[in-house]
Amino acid sequence: MASSTGLRELQRDLENKANDLSKLQKDISKNHQIRKKYTIQLGENELVLKELDLLSEDANVYKLIGPVLVKQDMAEANANVKKRIEYISAELKRLDSTVQDLEDKQNSKKETIMKLQQKIQSLQAGKGKA
Amino acid sequence: MAESVKGTVTSLSSLFPVEEAQKAAKRVEEIISERQKQLDQLRDFAADNNTLIRLVQRLPDELHHDIMVPFGKAAFFPGRLIHTNEFLVLLGEGYYAERTAKQTVGILNRRGKALEVQVESVKALMQDLKAEASFFDATASEAAEGLVEIREDYVEETSPKEASMIGIVEPKLPISSQAEDVSHVKDEEYDRIFSRLAELEKEEEEAEHANQEEIGSDDSDVSPGHVILEEEMKSLELEERGKSSRFQSTEKFPDHWHVEGSKATSKDCIVPENCLPENLAYGKFNLTENAPVEPQAEEDVKAPVIAETKAEARPSEPQFDSSKAFTGSIVEHNSDVNSKVQSVSRSSKPVSRFKMQRK
Numbered sequence: 001m002a003s004s005t006g007l008r009e010l011q012r013d014l015e016n017k018a019n020d021l022s023k024l025q026k027d028i029s030k031n032h033q034i035r036k037k038y039t040i041q042l043g044e045n046e047l048v049l050k051e052l053d054l055l056s057e058d059a060n061v062y063k064l065i066g067p068v069l070v071k072q073d074m075a076e077a078n079a080n081v082k083k084r085i086e087y088i089s090a091e092l093k094r095l096d097s098t099v100q101d102l103e104d105k106q107n108s109k110k111e112t113i114m115k116l117q118q119k120i121q122s123l124q125a126g127k128g129k130a
Numbered sequence: 131m132a133e134s135v136k137g138t139v140t141s142l143s144s145l146f147p148v149e150e151a152q153k154a155a156k157r158v159e160e161i162i163s164e165r166q167k168q169l170d171q172l173r174d175f176a177a178d179n180n181t182l183i184r185l186v187q188r189l190p191d192e193l194h195h196d197i198m199v200p201f202g203k204a205a206f207f208p209g210r211l212i213h214t215n216e217f218l219v220l221l222g223e224g225y226y227a228e229r230t231a232k233q234t235v236g237i238l239n240r241r242g243k244a245l246e247v248q249v250e251s252v253k254a255l256m257q258d259l260k261a262e263a264s265f266f267d268a269t270a271s272e273a274a275e276g277l278v279e280i281r282e283d284y285v286e287e288t289s290p291k292e293a294s295m296i297g298i299v300e301p302k303l304p305i306s307s308q309a310e311d312v313s314h315v316k317d318e319e320y321d322r323i324f325s326r327l328a329e330l331e332k333e334e335e336e337a338e339h340a341n342q343e344e345i346g347s348d349d350s351d352v353s354p355g356h357v358i359l360e361e362e363m364k365s366l367e368l369e370e371r372g373k374s375s376r377f378q379s380t381e382k383f384p385d386h387w388h389v390e391g392s393k394a395t396s397k398d399c400i401v402p403e404n405c406l407p408e409n410l411a412y413g414k415f416n417l418t419e420n421a422p423v424e425p426q427a428e429e430d431v432k433a434p435v436i437a438e439t440k441a442e443a444r445p446s447e448p449q450f451d452s453s454k455a456f457t458g459s460i461v462e463h464n465s466d467v468n469s470k471v472q473s474v475s476r477s478s479k480p481v482s483r484f485k486m487q488r489k
Binding site: 041044045047048050051052054055059060061062063064065069072077081084 | 218221222223224225226227228229236237240241244
């Protein structure tokens with residue numbers, strides 16, 4: 001009787017852990033998606049920077065803000081793009097670290113789940129014999 | 131490892147279950163189709179870019195164009211395109227720049243190049259994925275067919291072979307059996323070559339000294355020998371040839387003997403490294419040929435050789451002493467030298483005869 005309650009508890013524990021794991025996996029995939037988006041943006045910004053460098057100083061540059069085009073200074077635009085690239089790079093680094101962190105967590109969770117499963121199996125085997 | 135069975139046999143399907151392999155293959159296929167979509171999209175972009183470039187190039191040809199201006203989704207009204215050489219080009223990230231047609235084409239071309247790079251990278255990625263997929267497919271089909279994997283330890287297999295090979299040859303030799311160790315086959319082989327070379331050098335030195343009538347100081351005999359020996363290791367054949375020509379010009383009997391011997395040994399030294407494991411007959415050949423030399427240099431490469439040099443250097447005629455100190459193989463050479471033009475293969479043949487005599 002005691003073993004069956006123990007077993008039930010273990011199973012509940014396992015379920016919780018599995019839920020946690022799936023949550024973690026979701027987080028990781030979400031992070032990956034964000035990361036992908038940022039990398040694309042980074043590429044785009046780098047392209048813009050390259051083009052801006054190729055433009056002459058007196059060229060007219062506009063920024064689309066909402067529905068309107070706002071005229072911008074070349075230097076300002078350049079600085080803005082550079083800042084944006086910096087920001088995205090920093091963000092990418094941050095995302096990398098968080099993904100790493102999440103993956104570590106995921107691995108540890110997987111291990112605990114494996115252990116739980118083994119425990120349950122051994123318990124069930126013992127129960128079958130008894 | 132089992133006592134009788136050398137290897138292990140595992141069926142591939144137990145390592146990679148068929149369903150698992152198929153699942154993996156399917157997953158890779160999915161990724162490939164995803165990438166294919168991406169590739170198609172990129173190609174579309176590139177095509178769009180190209181048509182745009184053509185349009186931008188053509189627009190400034192006219193001062194104005196009569197066009198139908200889209201109005202909403204379904205309606206058009208007639209209009210006129212003016213300022214055909216002024217473009218507001220989207221650079222990305224909401225930035226626009228005012229450009230002429232020519233400048234715009236430049237921007238678009240650069241963009242096209244970037245797109246091409248992306249296409250190439252995706253293509254390479256897809257190739258990798260396809261290779262992976264084919265591997266999974268192959269694994270799945272092999273597992274389904276019931277293929278088995280047989281594993282055997284390679285080292286376990288080879289060392290007894292070599293040992294047995296040495297066992298065949300070595301017992302005939304008087305001294306070599308004492309120092310032989312199966313685990314030191316390589317070292318021993320190297321030692322043998324090395325000692326042979328060293329002796330050779332000694333002989334040459336000696337012969338030279340004999341020619342110059344410089345018999346006496348042993349130390350001067352030894353050190354140059356070592357120096358040349360190192361050179362010899364690098365360009366054995368070349369130096370030998372040079373020496374042989376030099377020696378033949380002196381027209382002395384011991385020198386000829388020497389040249390022939392050195393030629394033969396230079397070949398011998400090179401051969402066992404390459405051929406010993408593969409060609410048993412060749413290996414035996416070399417072993418027996420080298421065998422008589424071994425006793426002199428097996429325990430220590432240098433010391434016996436030096437002693438030998440001393441013994442050989444004192445007599446004014448080294449030709450006989452060295453032939454005695456050396457074993458039958460060289461005696462054979464000695465007798466053969468009279469015919470002077472002697473190929474290496476022929477020079478090694480008498481040795482095998484000699485081996486039979488020894489038996």
